[in-house]
Amino acid sequence: MTRSLEEPGQNSPVPQARVLLPPSRRSHIALGLTTAAAQGRFELQVCSSCGAVQYPPREACHRCLSVLLDWQFQDGGGELISETTLFHSHDEFFREHLPLRLGMVRLDSGPTAIVYLHGKVPPAPARVKVDARLDKAGRAVLVAFPGDDTKMADADPAGDSPLWEAGCGPHSRTVPPTGGTVGK
Amino acid sequence: MTTSRRQGYEDIVVTVPVTVPYVRYSTHGAHWFVARALAGLLEGSRLSKSALDGLCLSSFTAAPDTAVGLTQHLGLSLRWLDHIPMGGAAGIVGLRRALRAVQSGDAAIVACVAADTNQSDTFRTTVRSFSQFAQDAVYPYGAGGPNASFAFLTAYYMRTFGARREDFGKLCVAQRNNALKFPLALFKKPLTLEEYLEARPIADPLRLFDCVMPCAGAEAFLVMRRERAQDLGLAFASVLGTIERHNSFPDDPIQTRGGWVLDRDELFAQAGVRHADIDLLQTYDDYPVISVMQMEDLGFCAKGEGPDFVRSHTFTNDGDFPVNTSGGQLSVGQAGAAGGYLGMTEALRQITGASLGAAVPDARIALVSGFGMINYDRGLCCGAAILAGRNA
Numbered sequence: 001m002t003r004s005l006e007e008p009g010q011n012s013p014v015p016q017a018r019v020l021l022p023p024s025r026r027s028h029i030a031l032g033l034t035t036a037a038a039q040g041r042f043e044l045q046v047c048s049s050c051g052a053v054q055y056p057p058r059e060a061c062h063r064c065l066s067v068l069l070d071w072q073f074q075d076g077g078g079e080l081i082s083e084t085t086l087f088h089s090h091d092e093f094f095r096e097h098l099p100l101r102l103g104m105v106r107l108d109s110g111p112t113a114i115v116y117l118h119g120k121v122p123p124a125p126a127r128v129k130v131d132a133r134l135d136k137a138g139r140a141v142l143v144a145f146p147g148d149d150t151k152m153a154d155a156d157p158a159g160d161s162p163l164w165e166a167g168c169g170p171h172s173r174t175v176p177p178t179g180g181t182v183g184k
Numbered sequence: 185m186t187t188s189r190r191q192g193y194e195d196i197v198v199t200v201p202v203t204v205p206y207v208r209y210s211t212h213g214a215h216w217f218v219a220r221a222l223a224g225l226l227e228g229s230r231l232s233k234s235a236l237d238g239l240c241l242s243s244f245t246a247a248p249d250t251a252v253g254l255t256q257h258l259g260l261s262l263r264w265l266d267h268i269p270m271g272g273a274a275g276i277v278g279l280r281r282a283l284r285a286v287q288s289g290d291a292a293i294v295a296c297v298a299a300d301t302n303q304s305d306t307f308r309t310t311v312r313s314f315s316q317f318a319q320d321a322v323y324p325y326g327a328g329g330p331n332a333s334f335a336f337l338t339a340y341y342m343r344t345f346g347a348r349r350e351d352f353g354k355l356c357v358a359q360r361n362n363a364l365k366f367p368l369a370l371f372k373k374p375l376t377l378e379e380y381l382e383a384r385p386i387a388d389p390l391r392l393f394d395c396v397m398p399c400a401g402a403e404a405f406l407v408m409r410r411e412r413a414q415d416l417g418l419a420f421a422s423v424l425g426t427i428e429r430h431n432s433f434p435d436d437p438i439q440t441r442g443g444w445v446l447d448r449d450e451l452f453a454q455a456g457v458r459h460a461d462i463d464l465l466q467t468y469d470d471y472p473v474i475s476v477m478q479m480e481d482l483g484f485c486a487k488g489e490g491p492d493f494v495r496s497h498t499f500t501n502d503g504d505f506p507v508n509t510s511g512g513q514l515s516v517g518q519a520g521a522a523g524g525y526l527g528m529t530e531a532l533r534q535i536t537g538a539s540l541g542a543a544v545p546d547a548r549i550a551l552v553s554g555f556g557m558i559n560y561d562r563g564l565c566c567g568a569a570i571l572a573g574r575n576a
Contacts, residue, residue: 025323030321082337082340085385085387087385090307090329091312094326102328102332102336104561114336142325
């Protein structure tokens with residue numbers, strides 16, 4: 001589990017460190033992913049006209065140009081087709097968490113997604129299950145778990161500390177309002 | 185696939201290749217580099233500024249200005265203006281637009297310019313805001329930028345087609361050898377295969393020398409009628425054929441091919457040449473895997489035969505298949521959108537007998553290829569042009 005932040009004592013001689021967060025900038029439409037993730041669900045837009053699943057989030061269907069796109073639950077099954085381990089990042093937050101393992105997953109529903117890989121995911125090619133989790137900035141990120149087990153993260157958090165520090169889970173965090181209802 | 189016959193470029197030529205020397209970082213703005221490039225074009229052609237009536241600009245760092253802002257900033261009065269935000273395909277696409285503008289009489293002399301600065305944090309800002317998809321679905325995943333994108337493509341290519349790191353290393357080492365004789369290259373030291381293989385890891389399987397180095401600089405050339413170039417006494421190249429294609433093969437799960445596959449037959453048919461006639465190839469080479477993909481997709485070998493093709497050829501300027509004869513971006517540097525022009529200006533110099541570095545012997549016909557814009561998970565813009573120089 002992520003460490004909760006210790007409250008510094010008054011007149012603490014330790015200089016206040018600037019709290020770094022992962023990049024939070026998203027387009028308005030992409031926040032739909034976060035709205036669902038805050039409620040514990042992985043949802044993508046599905047075209048009401050032709051049924052095409054969209055990712056990354058879009059304003060219109062890439063297949064038929066319909067603008068009637070509904071956020072719908074995804075089971076997240078897919079194949080890890082390629083992967084990399086990052087040793088360099090352009091972002092200050094991520095630099096403190098390198099190396100980071102990333103994957104490219106072809107979802108069974110169609111789209112290709114760039115995701116974080118749980119440490120237990122075997123090398124590509126491999127079956128994975130993708131889920132949406134909230135990161136430290138309160139934004140949804142996609143994470144691939146081995147086989148069919150999205151519970152792995154809860155069961156084995158310490159086994160994967162870089163990924164864990166990069167976010168994943170609203171525990172002890174302030175989650176920005178997303179339009180969804182967060183249950184206790 | 186073919187909808188109409190492509191009209192040729194008969195009497196329109198490309199001339200006056202200009203490079204504004206690259207620097208790793210610069211405090212100047214992009215406008216400074218555009219100005220230096222234009223001054224170089226005017227000096228090289230002995231034309232006055234008022235003779236320019238067309239401008240085709242590519243830049244990532246001119247914001248908030250676009251090409252139109254540059255006209256006032258630099259005091260240009262034009263009757264034709266274009267802005268090509270297509271990165272590594274900018275040189276090919278810009279050339280195509282300029283050729284038709286001059287051919288149709290909409291402009292007489294078009295300056296094609298790609299210029300970018302590189303200041304502290306410029307590259308991160310470009311990566312973060314590169315596209316909506318990049319902002320929403322790539323940057324939040326470790327912010328690896330193009331290194332991560334090409335790591336995925338490289339890892340997949342290696343697994344699928346049996347390429348080894350040594351194959352990519354051979355290309356990088358050959359290009360460095362070419363760069364050692366090219367005075368404008370930022371990399372001045374020799375590179376051994378061993379150094380390539382043992383460099384620090386960046387994004388597995390990519391290591392340091394697989395990755396292009398961002399810098400500041402500019403590249404430019406002029407497009408005009410042949411008679412005008414002859415009157416001015418300029419060395420020029422003819423354009424035998426060109427192609428471009430965007431968002432090809434959207435249903436491929438991961439990129440293993442580009443739009444060149446769809447258009448290469450038309451390119452060679454329009455040009456009236458065969459693969460064996462090509463004296464030198466300029467690929468878009470921000471990472472070596474994409475160079476190999478271009479060799480395949482342009483038809484120099486079949487898909488998947490790239491690794492064998494690399495093993496059986498030598499890519500130095502005195503080799504049997506000269507590639508990226510200035511050293512390419514991997515050894516010269518990537519000055520933003522100018523990276524999409526680097527192959528064009530170098531090819532022009534080689535086939536007009538004006539090489540700044542080691543000349544490819546008897547070079548007459550060059551193929552220049554462009555590839556750009558990793559909007560999300562793959563490069564969307566592909567293009568190529570076949571140019572013929574002296575005695576061709």
